[in-house]
Amino acid sequence: xxxxxxYQFFIIYLxxxxxxxxxxxxxxxxxxxxxxxxxxxxxxxxxxxRYSKDVFDTFSVAIIGQLISIGLAIFISIFGRHASWxxxxxxxxxYNVQAYPIVALxxxxxxLLGDGFLSRLLIAAMICYFxxxxxxxxxxxxxxxxxxxxxxxxxxxRWQLEVKxxxxxxxxxxxxxxxxxxxxxxxxxxxxxxxxxNAGIGYSIRIALYQSDLxxxxxxxxxxxxxxxxxxxxxxWLGQQAGxxxxxxx
Amino acid sequence: xxxxxxxxxxxxAILLFSFFAGLVFPMPASATDVKITYRLKWLFNxxxxxxxxxxADGIFEAHGLYVTxxxxxxxxxxxxxxxxxxxxxxVASADQVIRALSKKSPVVVIAQLFQTNPLQWVYRDTxxxxxxxxxxxxxxxxxxxGGNDETIMRALLSAGGMDERDVTYFSVRYDYTPFYKGRVxxxxxxxxxxxxxxxxxxxxxxxxxxxxxPAKHGVQFVANSVVTSQRMIEKDPALVxxxxxxxxxxxxLAMAPDNQENAIGIIQKFDTDTPLPTLIRQLAxxxxxxxxxxxxxxxIDVNAWRQTExxxxxxHLIPKPVEIExxxxxxxxxxxxQIVSKNILEKTNVYIEKESP
Numbered sequence: 148x149x150x151x152x153x154y155q156f157f158i159i160y161l162x163x164x165x166x167x168x169x170x171x172x173x174x175x176x177x178x179x180x181x182x183x184x185x186x187x188x189x190x191x192x193x194x195x196x197r198y199s200k201d202v203f204d205t206f207s208v209a210i211i212g213q214l215i216s217i218g219l220a221i222f223i224s225i226f227g228r229h230a231s232w233x234x235x236x237x238x239x240x241x242y243n244v245q246a247y248p249i250v251a252l253x254x255x256x257x258x259l260l261g262d263g264f265l266s267r268l269l270i271a272a273m274i275c276y277f278x279x280x281x282x283x284x285x286x287x288x289x290x291x292x293x294x295x296x297x298x299x300x301x302x303x304x305r306w307q308l309e310v311k312x313x314x315x316x317x318x319x320x321x322x323x324x325x326x327x328x329x330x331x332x333x334x335x336x337x338x339x340x341x342x343x344x345n346a347g348i349g350y351s352i353r354i355a356l357y358q359s360d361l362x363x364x365x366x367x368x369x370x371x372x373x374x375x376x377x378x379x380x381x382x383x384w385l386g387q388q389a390g391x392x393x394x395x396x397x
Numbered sequence: 398x399x400x401x402x403x404x405x406x407x408x409x410a411i412l413l414f415s416f417f418a419g420l421v422f423p424m425p426a427s428a429t430d431v432k433i434t435y436r437l438k439w440l441f442n443x444x445x446x447x448x449x450x451x452x453a454d455g456i457f458e459a460h461g462l463y464v465t466x467x468x469x470x471x472x473x474x475x476x477x478x479x480x481x482x483x484x485x486x487x488v489a490s491a492d493q494v495i496r497a498l499s500k501k502s503p504v505v506v507i508a509q510l511f512q513t514n515p516l517q518w519v520y521r522d523t524x525x526x527x528x529x530x531x532x533x534x535x536x537x538x539x540x541x542x543g544g545n546d547e548t549i550m551r552a553l554l555s556a557g558g559m560d561e562r563d564v565t566y567f568s569v570r571y572d573y574t575p576f577y578k579g580r581v582x583x584x585x586x587x588x589x590x591x592x593x594x595x596x597x598x599x600x601x602x603x604x605x606x607x608x609x610x611p612a613k614h615g616v617q618f619v620a621n622s623v624v625t626s627q628r629m630i631e632k633d634p635a636l637v638x639x640x641x642x643x644x645x646x647x648x649x650l651a652m653a654p655d656n657q658e659n660a661i662g663i664i665q666k667f668d669t670d671t672p673l674p675t676l677i678r679q680l681a682x683x684x685x686x687x688x689x690x691x692x693x694x695x696x697i698d699v700n701a702w703r704q705t706e707x708x709x710x711x712x713h714l715i716p717k718p719v720e721i722e723x724x725x726x727x728x729x730x731x732x733x734x735q736i737v738s739k740n741i742l743e744k745t746n747v748y749i750e751k752e753s754p
Contacts, residue, residue, distance in 0.1 A: 178500035180477050254572050262570060343570045345542075354543030358714070359474055359496055 148387065149380030156376040160369060167365075182362040190362040198351060202370040205336050205347040206378070208264065212271030213332035216279050217325060219272075224283035225310055237284060241277035249274060249335070253342045267339040267347065274335030275328045282324040286317045315393060322386025326379045333375050431636060433457075433464045436475040436487040438621050440468050441667035442590055443679040444515065446660060447687070447694075448488070451647025453663045460643040476504050479626045486629075486640060491619030491705045492545055498719040503627035506702075507641050507726045508695035508733070510648070511620040513686045516545055518583040518609040519576070519595055527583075527609050530557025536582040539569040545618065546585040552616045552708045583609060589682040593675055617701035618708060630726065637726075641733040645695045649737060652684045652694065693734050697725050 164187075171181035178186055227233035249270060260266045287310065294312050298304035314321060340349025348367050355363035437445050448466055451457050457464040467484070469475065475487025476497045488510065489497075497504050518538065520527065527533060530553055540547045546569070554560055567581045573595060576584035586592040588608050596606045611618065623644065630637055651660040661676055671679070688694050699722060706721045 174481070176480055177497070177502040179497040179502035180480050182500075257570065258572055258574055262568070345568045350542075356471070357541070357543035359477070359493060 148384045152376040152380035156372050160372055187362045187365055191366055194363055194366055198367055198370050201348040201351050202374050206374050208267045209271050209332040209336040212268050213275055213328055216272045216276035220280040220283045223280055224287040228287040237280060241281050244277055249338055250342060257343045262343045267336055267344050270339035271332045271335035275332035279328045286320060287313055291316045318390045322383060326382040329378050329382060330375060430461050433462050434484045435464050436467045436478050436484040437469040438488040443664055443683050444590055446651040446664055446683055447648025449667050450651035450660060450663050451644050456643045456647050460639050462640060462643055476502055486625045488621050489624045490621060495706055495709055495715060495719055498724055499715040504624050505627055505630055505724050505726050506622045506624055508623040508730050509697045510622060511686050512689050512692045513612050514618050514620040515587045515589045515686050517588045519586050519592055519606050520583045522605045522607050524582055530614050534563045537565040537567050539567045539581045539584040541569045548712060549611050549616060549618050551712055553611055553614060556615055589679055589686055593678045593682060597675060617704045619701050619705045638729055638733055642736050645733050645737045648694050652688050695730055695734060697727055697730050
C-alpha cells in the first residue's frame with residue numbers, strides 16, 4: 148500500500164516536472180520563469196534540511212487537526228445519525244463553511260487567536276472537518292437492514308451495537324474518508340501558514356513566492372507530496388489492519 | 398541605453414523623428430491601432446493613478462493603442478507574463494527586475510514610476526522622533542519576511558552599524574492589530590495608500606503618526622517601474638515610445654494638482670472602497686512620491702538602481718552583479734519625457750515644485 152502510494156506520487160511529480168521543463172525549453176523561457184533541472188538540484192542541497200523541518204512542523208499540526216476533526220465528526224455523526232434535523236443542520240453548516248474562502252475567514256481567526264499554533268490548528272481542522280463530518284453522517288445514518296433487523300427483532304439492538312455494525316460494514320469507506328481527510332488537513336495547515344503563520348512549509352512557500360523562486364516552491368511541493376503519500380499509505384494500511392483484526396474478533 | 402554611445406543617439410533621433418512623423422502624417426487607424434496588455438503590480442488604487450488615468454481618459458486610444466490594463470496582486474508577476482507573452486508591458490518593483498535579470502530574463506526598464514519608494518514605516522509620535530538610524534535600536538519593527546521591507550530594513554541597520562540583534566523583528570501580516578495595540582513600534586506601509594488609512598484611524602482615536610523614510614537615511618531602494626521585454630524593444634521601439642508617451646501623459650495629468658478633480662473621479666471608478674477624503678489625501682501623498690522637486694515623472698534614477706542592486710548583492714539575494722545600467726532604457730524614457738513635456742508639462746512642473754517641501 149505504502150509502496151504503491153510512493154511510486155504513484157513519484158510518477159505524478161516527475162510527470163509534472165517533465166511538463167514544466169518541456170515548456171521551459173520549448174518556449175526558451177528564462178530561469179526566472181521556470182528554473183533549469185540543475186538549478187532545482189542546487190536548491191535542493193540549499194534548502195533540504197530547512198524544508199524537511201518545516202514540513203514536519205506542518206505535518207504535526209495537520210495530524211493534530213485531523214485527529215480533532217475525526218473525533219468531533221465521529222461524536223456528531225453518532226449522536227446525529229437518527230435526528231434528521233441535526234443531519235440537515237450539519238449539512239447546511241458544512242456547505243456554508245466550505246463556501247467561505249478561508250482567506251476571508253483567516254484574518255478574523257488570527258485577530259482572535261494570534262498567528263501561532265492555535266490558528267493553524269483551527270484552520271486545518273475547519274478545512275478537514277466538514278467534509279469528514281458529511282461522509283461520516285452519511286455512513287452512520289444509513290441502516291444495515293439485513294444485520295440490524297435481526298438484533299432489532301430480538302430487542303438487543305443498543306446504540307453501541309448499531310454504531311459498531313454500521314462502522315464495520317463501512318470500514319473500507321471510513322478508511323478512505325479518513326485517508327482523504329489527511330490531504331485536507333495538510334492543505335488547511337499550509338493555507339493557514341501561507342496567510343499568517345511564522346512557521347511551517349506554507350510560510351516558506353510564501354517567502355519563496357515573494358522572491359519569485361519557483362525552484363524552492365517545486366522542492367516544497369515535493370516534500371509535501373512525499374510526506375502526505377507516506378501518511379496516506381500508513382492510514383490505509385492501518386484501516387486494513389483494523390479490518391482484519393475486527394473480522395478476526397467477530 | 399545611454400546617450401554617451403553614438404548608436405544610442407542615432408536610434409533616439411530616429412525614434413523621435415518617427416514619433417513626430419506619426420503626429421504630422423497620421424496613418425490610417427488600421428495600420429497604427431495596436432492591442433496591448435499592461436499588467437500592473439498591485440490592485441487598482443492610487444498607486445496606479447496615472448495608469449488608470451491614461452486608460453480611462455482615452456489617452457491610450459488617442460495614441461492608437463487599445464490597452465487592457467490588468468490589476469496585479471501578490472500572485473501576479475508582470476515580468477513572467479512578459480516572457481510568456483501574456484502581457485506586453487508591466488509594472489514591477491526593482492527587486493523583481495534585478496532578480497529576473499540575475500536569472501537571465503530579458504526584461505528592460507523603460508520608466509520609473511516612483512522617485513521615492515512609498516514603502517516606509519509608520520510610527521506613533523509618542524515614540525521619540527527617529528532622526529538617525531541608531532534611534533531604531535531596541536524598537537520592535539514590523540517586517541514581511543522575504544519582502545522588500547525586510548531587505549530595506551536590513552540595509553538600514555547595516556548602514557547604521559547595527560544588525561538584527563539591536564532591534565526586535567515582528568513578522569507582519571495583513572492585519573494591523575499588533576500595531577494598533579502597540580505591540581509593534583514601527584509598521585511597514587505604503588505611505589501613500591495604507592499609510593493614509595492608518596494615520597486617519599489613529600487620528601480618529603486621538604493619536605498622530607510619523608513616517609520613517611529609508612531614503613532620508615541614505616537607503617534608496619527603487620519601487621515600481623514600467624518594464625517590457627527586450628524583444629519588444631528590438632522589434633518595435635516606436636511602439637514602446639508611443640506607449641510610454643501615453644502612459645507618462647496619463648501620469649502627468651493624474652499628478653497635476655489643478656486636475657485633481659478629474660484624477661480623483663477616475664481613481665474612484667476603479668477603487669470604489671476608499672472614501673473620497675482619504676482618496677484626496679492619498680493622491681496628494683502619491684504626488685510627492687512620483688514627482689518630488691527636481692525630478693521628472695518617469696525619470697530613471699540610475700544611482701538608486703545601482704544602490705538597489707548593491708543592497709541585494711550584499712544580502713545575497715542575487716549571486717552576482719547584473720549590471721543593472723544595461724537594462725535601463727534611458728533613451729526611450731528621456732524621449733518620451735521630452736515629447737510629453739512639450740505638450741502639457743511646463744505649467745504643472747512649476748506648480749508641483751512649489752508645493753513640494
